Amino acid sequence: MEDIFGIPAPLLFGQLLLGLINGAFYAMMSLGLAVIFGLLNIINFTHGAQFMMGAFAAWMLLEWAGLNYWWALLLVPIIVGFTGVVLERLMISRLYKLDHLYGLLLTFGLGLIIEGVFRNQFGSSGLPYRIPPELQGAWDLGFMFLPIYRGWVVIAALILCLATWLLIEKTRLGAYLRAATENAPLVQAFGVNVPRMVTLTYGFGVALAAIGGVLAAPIYSVNPQMGTNLIIVVFAVVVIGGMGSILGSIITGFGLGIVEGLTKVFYPEASATVIFVIMAIVLLARPAGLFGRA
């Protein structure tokens, strides 16, 4: 095959695909952040810690209860989502009337505390978690060697993103949610229990992060700082996509994954910063984000 910009075509296609896979994680994580911000007006900086909790919960279920990956995929979002519900009821719900900054500081602090507790308990090197036997092996695509598990991650992420988008944009429940975002007192006046809806939405956002954690456990090191490395990038994704925009965060997540993947080929040293450069440019040109409404 030919070279494209001096890079052999197979390598470039491979990188595009890998970018898409990383983008799947960004999309899943930023989706949760966007859902939470859209309804709660809280920038949930605990998201990274909740992602990490998802991965650890999967490990605990395997080690302590003997429950495999598929059970983890089912149970972990429920368990971690429930901790999110408790957190929202006990603490976060007290901040809705205040400025965004307070919510950010609270969730940021909570994230640090959770991470610290896990680090004290489990150390910083991490824990082993194996790829489930059903998803081991790889496909030879000709231009690259694609592990089956990575393919599964993209498919799972796409299904989750699509389902969330449909739920919020196309169902009656979603309509209530969007209405409550616009004008909560009015929706409440129609007899909808808005506080409960808000709590459950937070739990749902957290559950999305937890599923991300379970999906990540077999490929990334399961360690307490795994979420910290991701959350800042994901936050940038949300800002670029437009705070609170569901579709924006999905598309931007996948898109930026690809951009980052390409940077890793052309100039690897910049791969950690390229997303923030894009964020700065987007903020200058369209402060509301690519898909946000000013």
Added chain:
Amino acid sequence: MSLDRRTLLTGAAVAPFAFARAGHAQGTPTLKIGVLNDQSGVYRDISGPTSVACVRQAIQDFGSRGFNVEVVVGDHQNKPDVGSNIARQWMDRDGVDVIVDVPNSAVGLAVAGVVREKNKVYLNSTSATADLTGAQCSPNTVHWTYDTYMLAKSTGGAMVKAGGDTWFFLTADYAFGHALERDTTNFVKSAGGRVVGGVRHPLSNTDYSSFLVQAQSSRAKVIGLANAGTDTVNTVKQAAEFGITRRGTKIAVLLMFLNDVHALGLQAAQGLVLTETFYWDLNDRTRAFTNRVKPHLAGSMPAMSHAGCYSAVLHYLKTAADMGAAQAKQDGAATVARMKAMPTDDDCFGAGRIREDGRKLHPAHLFEVKAPGESKGAWDYYKLLQTTPAEEAFRPVNEGSCPLVRS
């Protein structure tokens, strides 16, 4: 987000130690040992609380010889500025005489400068860069456990000898990674091998698949990992996932500790070849040391970095007893000179010595990680492949361009 959580935490981490107890019996000198390492980040497990426990073990094993010993602990958060600040504060205000451990080469080099300026003693166990005893050597520094040159020679040399003559590097983009890549490249080239490419990735990167695919398409026989900790764990995990080792490419983990193998699990780590200067199950003396210190560890095992803290502090205390604690407090360079003049001997590394450039010499062991079936119990991870004798394991003294060495 301009808020940096590490910066926010700096005050919190340092504050408790600023008020460390100053009370001691009048007349009896007190030597103050500052363990400066990563208590909260990626290098916590290769340094952190286990290093502190090993330092305390050294003090206990040394016993009482007419002076008091105090330990203070600081978290440098992998930041050179934070590390230098704590070191400065310790030596200026809190009367710390010796700084031990200091993982992260960038911090390690920064602290070396401060200790030299204050004429105290610097016993670095966990930084990897060979520059500590090379161009940046100091009369106040002893570099104890390992360095990039020794790793490159032991692991890199063995790989080339086994037929891995074309290399591709995955390098952590900071002082340590660059030094390790440079030293390994020299060995590969001098053994007749070639370096066909490499990428430099940011520290604490999570996804390595892009880099691994690049490495694979370079058709190199060996992928050299010049990174550490979680970065190495993630790379090895993902290399297994992408079937890189199954297709015949070898992975050279240039720096890996026992805790990293534990984090990977034997399933993913089996067959990796790596170098450490200490392994708990190496001989009767290492097992005896491990049994003594184990009750003070939270379920983990000491790696070579921790053993280095033990060994370094024990030798320092012996030296202080030999020259007088008051004298040792006064002149760091003189203490280090005396340490160099005395032969070393302890349970972790056996007999050894410290060279004029500050390099501690002991044998380097090349290990292979056991397969899950071969492991007989918890933490039974290594089998010994070969041992490089102390005098050959490290860089020849006249090749490091250390100004302290008179040729």
